[in-house]
Amino acid sequence: MTPNxxxxxxxxxxxxxxxxxxxxxxWHALFTDDGYYWMPVSPDDTDRTQGAALYNxxxxxxxxxxxxxxxxxxxSILPARRAxxxxxxxxxxxxxxxATIVRSKLQMHEYRVxxxxxxxxxxxxxxxxxxxxxxxxxxxxxxxxxxxxxxxxSLTAMPLPx
Amino acid sequence: MAETVVKQAxxxxxxxxxxxxxxxxxxxxxxxxxxxxxxxTWTLVGHDSQIPEQGDYFQALVxxxxxxxxxDGDQSIKAFLNACPHxxxxxxxxxxxxxxxxxxxxxxxxFKTDGSLIGVPLRSExxxxxxxxxxHGLASAGQVGIYRGFIFVSPDPATDLLNFLGGMRSAFxxxxxxxxxxxxxxxxxxxxxxxxxNWKLIFENLNDSLHLLGAHASAATAxxxxxxxxxxxxxxxxxxxxxxxxxxxxxxxxxxRYGHSYSAGIHNLGGGGVAAGHxxxxxxxxxxxxxxxxxxxxxxxxxxxxxxxxxxxxRMGTVRLVRPIAVDDTEVIAINFRLxxxxxxxxxxxxxxxxxxxxxxxxxxxxxxxxxxxSQELYRHSDRDWNSVHxxxxxxxATDDDAVVANxxxxxxxxxxxxxxxxxxxxxx
Numbered sequence: 001m002t003p004n005x006x007x008x009x010x011x012x013x014x015x016x017x018x019x020x021x022x023x024x025x026x027w028h029a030l031f032t033d034d035g036y037y038w039m040p041v042s043p044d045d046t047d048r049t050q051g052a053a054l055y056n057x058x059x060x061x062x063x064x065x066x067x068x069x070x071x072x073x074x075x076s077i078l079p080a081r082r083a084x085x086x087x088x089x090x091x092x093x094x095x096x097x098x099a100t101i102v103r104s105k106l107q108m109h110e111y112r113v114x115x116x117x118x119x120x121x122x123x124x125x126x127x128x129x130x131x132x133x134x135x136x137x138x139x140x141x142x143x144x145x146x147x148x149x150x151x152x153x154s155l156t157a158m159p160l161p162x
Numbered sequence: 163m164a165e166t167v168v169k170q171a172x173x174x175x176x177x178x179x180x181x182x183x184x185x186x187x188x189x190x191x192x193x194x195x196x197x198x199x200x201x202x203t204w205t206l207v208g209h210d211s212q213i214p215e216q217g218d219y220f221q222a223l224v225x226x227x228x229x230x231x232x233x234d235g236d237q238s239i240k241a242f243l244n245a246c247p248h249x250x251x252x253x254x255x256x257x258x259x260x261x262x263x264x265x266x267x268x269x270x271x272x273f274k275t276d277g278s279l280i281g282v283p284l285r286s287e288x289x290x291x292x293x294x295x296x297x298h299g300l301a302s303a304g305q306v307g308i309y310r311g312f313i314f315v316s317p318d319p320a321t322d323l324l325n326f327l328g329g330m331r332s333a334f335x336x337x338x339x340x341x342x343x344x345x346x347x348x349x350x351x352x353x354x355x356x357x358x359x360n361w362k363l364i365f366e367n368l369n370d371s372l373h374l375l376g377a378h379a380s381a382a383t384a385x386x387x388x389x390x391x392x393x394x395x396x397x398x399x400x401x402x403x404x405x406x407x408x409x410x411x412x413x414x415x416x417x418x419r420y421g422h423s424y425s426a427g428i429h430n431l432g433g434g435g436v437a438a439g440h441x442x443x444x445x446x447x448x449x450x451x452x453x454x455x456x457x458x459x460x461x462x463x464x465x466x467x468x469x470x471x472x473x474x475x476x477r478m479g480t481v482r483l484v485r486p487i488a489v490d491d492t493e494v495i496a497i498n499f500r501l502x503x504x505x506x507x508x509x510x511x512x513x514x515x516x517x518x519x520x521x522x523x524x525x526x527x528x529x530x531x532x533x534x535x536x537s538q539e540l541y542r543h544s545d546r547d548w549n550s551v552h553x554x555x556x557x558x559x560a561t562d563d564d565a566v567v568a569n570x571x572x573x574x575x576x577x578x579x580x581x582x583x584x585x586x587x588x589x590x591x
Contacts, residue, residue, distance in 0.1 A: 039523065042351045049510055052353040052498065055523040056514070060393035064402050067384035068525045074380035076528035117539035154356035154493045157528035
C-alpha cells in the first residue's frame with residue numbers, strides 16, 4: 001500500500017515540528033534500521049559513497065550526532081539554536097522498491113542568542129527528498145536527502161540536521 | 163613604518179611563552195601578515211591531478227590575492243593574477259575549467275596559457291609605436307613549486323620550496339606512498355567549511371592533543387551513549403573518541419624551522435592498524451612488496467601542519483587548504499585524494515572520515531568552530547591581554563635531524579609557530 005499525498009504531507013509537517021521542538025531522538029527513530037541521512041555537497045551526486053557531504057550518516061553512526069545534541073558540553077548548541085522550518089511544494093516524485101519518494105522544498109530559519117557579540121541568525125533553503133515506507137509503526141524514512149542551494153559554499157557549523 | 167619601529171612593535175607582541183591577543187584581531191597586523199608572511203612563504207594551492215590537460219585551470223587565493231593556476235602547452239604549471247592587465251576584470255570566473263585561450267569577458271583581450279597577450283580588438287586604434295602586445299601579458303602570481311605532485315605558490319619566496327618544507331616533506335611522501343601505484347588523484351568536490359575567527363587558531367588547534375578533553379567532550383559522551391556499539395565503523399568511531407590525558411602524554415610532537423609540525427606516537431589515534439589482511443596493506447604489498455608495505459603502514463603520524471597554509475592527514479588521504487579571508491574570517495578547503503591502486507574501501511574510509519571531521523555538519527568541527535568564534539569575539543575587545551602558550555616548558559626537548567621533538571601535549575609547536583611568525587613579521591627573514 002503506497003501512501004497518498006495527504007499522508008506524506010502530514011508526515012513532513014510532523015517531522016518539521018519534531019525537529020523545531022528539539023525532539024531529535026524521536027526524529028532519529030523515524031529512520032528505518034537501514035536508513036540514512038544525506039546532505040551532499042554537489043547537487044549532481046547520485047551515489048553517497050563517492051563525494052564530499054555536509055552530512056552522510058547511516059542510522060547507527062548518526063546516533064552519535066543525535067546524542068550529542070543532548071550533551072551539556074556540546075558547545076556549538078549552547079545556548080540552544082532555535083529553528084523554524086517551513087515545508088512546501090510537496091509532490092510524490094516516484095517509487096523505489098517499496099518506498100515512496102517525496103520531493104519538497106524546505107526553508108529553515110535558525111537563530112541563537114549570544115551573550116557576547118552579535119546574535120546569530122541565518123536561513124537555509126533547499127530541496128528535500130524523503131524515501132518513505134509503510135511499517136507497522138507507521139511511515140518511516142529509508143533515507144532522507146537534503147540539497148540546500150548553497151551546499152558548495154564554505155559554511156560555518158551546522159550542528160542541527162535540516 | 164620604519165623597520166626598527168616594526169621590530170620593536172613585533173617584539174612587544176610575542177613573549178617566549180605568551181602572545182598578545184591583538185595578533186588575532188588587529189586588521190593592521192593581518193595586512194602585515196599578508197605582505198610579510200604569506201607573500202614570502204609557500205602556499206599550498208592544490209594538486210597536479212586537478213589540471214591534467216593543457217588549458218586546465220583552477221582558481222586559488224595566495225596572500226588574499228585571487229590567482230589561477232593553468233597547465234601550459236609545455237606541461238608546466240603557470241600561476242597568474244586573476245585580473246586582466248587591461249582594466250582589471252577577473253579572467254576566470256568559474257572555480258575550475260579548461261581554456262586553450264584565456265579571453266577576458268570584458269573587452270575580449272586574448273591570452274595564451276603562457277600568459278602572453280595575442281590579441282586585442284580594434285588593434286588599429288592602438289599606437290603600435292607605444293603599445294606592444296609583449297608588454298601587456300598576464301601578471302605572474304609568483305613562483306610555482308611542485309613537490310610529489312602538490313602545487314605551491316610564493317609571490318616572493320624567502321627560500322626555495324624544498325628548504326621551506328624541510329622535514330615536513332615527509333607528510334606528502336607519506337600520503338603519496340600510501341597509494342599502491344604511487345599516484346594520488348584529487349577528487350573534484352571539496353569538503354569546505356568556514357569559521358569567523360583568525361586563521362592562526364586552526365594551526366594552534368590541530369596539534370593540540372589536550373583540547374580533545376575540553377572542546378570534544380560532547381563527542382566522546384555521545385559515542386559512549388550509543389547502544390549498539392558493534393554497528394559503528396572503527397574509522398568513524400575514531401572521530402568521536404577522546405583518550406585520557408595520560409594516554410595523550412605518550413604522544414610526541416615534532417616541529418620544524420618554518421613553523422611546521424606534526425603529532426605522532428600512538429598508532430590507534432591516527433587510525434593505524436593497517437596490517438597484513440587489510441585490503442589496503444595487501445594492495446600495497448602486491449604492488450611494491452611486503453617490506454615497503456610494512457614501512458608505509460608503520461608510520462604512526464596523525465595531523466601534519468604546513469605553516470601557514472595547509473594541514474595534511476596522510477592516513478586519511480586529505481589535505482586542507484587554510485585561506486585567511488579577513489582578520490576574523492577563515493575558509494578551510496579539504497581536498498580528498500583517491501589513492502591509485504588502492505581498493506574502493508580505502509576511499510570510503512577516508513571520505514567518511516573527511517565528512518565527520520571536516521564538514522560543517524561534523525560533531526567534532528562544530529565545537530572547534532564554536533570555541534574559535536567565541537574567542538575571536540573577546541580578542542576583538544582585547545587590549546594588552548595575553549594568551550599563555552606555556553604548557554610543556556617544564557619538559558625537555560630533543561633535536562633529531564632538522565626537527566625538534568617535544569612531548570605531544572606540549573604547546574612547544576605553537577611557540578615555534580610564533581618564532582617564525584616574528585622573524586617574517588619583523589623583517590629578519
